[in-house]
Amino acid sequence: MIPIYPEQVIYLFTIFFFLILGFLWLREELNQSRVSSKWTADKKSLYLCGKCHLSFLAFRGQTVVRCPRCGELCFLRRRKRF
Numbered sequence: 001m002i003p004i005y006p007e008q009v010i011y012l013f014t015i016f017f018f019l020i021l022g023f024l025w026l027r028e029e030l031n032q033s034r035v036s037s038k039w040t041a042d043k044k045s046l047y048l049c050g051k052c053h054l055s056f057l058a059f060r061g062q063t064v065v066r067c068p069r070c071g072e073l074c075f076l077r078r079r080k081r082f
């Protein structure tokens with residue numbers, strides 16, 4: 001049997017902790033870059049709800065979205081004009 005000293009357990013635990021921390025950091029960085037590239041404020045992604053008159057942003061390429069306040073379906077032709 002291999003003897004394990006308390007110092008080795010502490011080293012392994014520290015290395016394992018930093019590996020998990022690095023993995024979580026990398027995942028967060030990738031997630032933020034993905035989210036920020038999808039959300040852009042332009043008039044093609046700005047919708048206006050016909051029911052509650054809420055202006056909100058949606059992803060590009062979507063033609064039908066649901067209003068976040070009242071749940072009404074909003075179509076691309078109902079977007080707010082500048």
Ligand SMILES: [Zn+2]
Nearest residue numbers: 049052067070
């Ligand atoms: Zn609405």
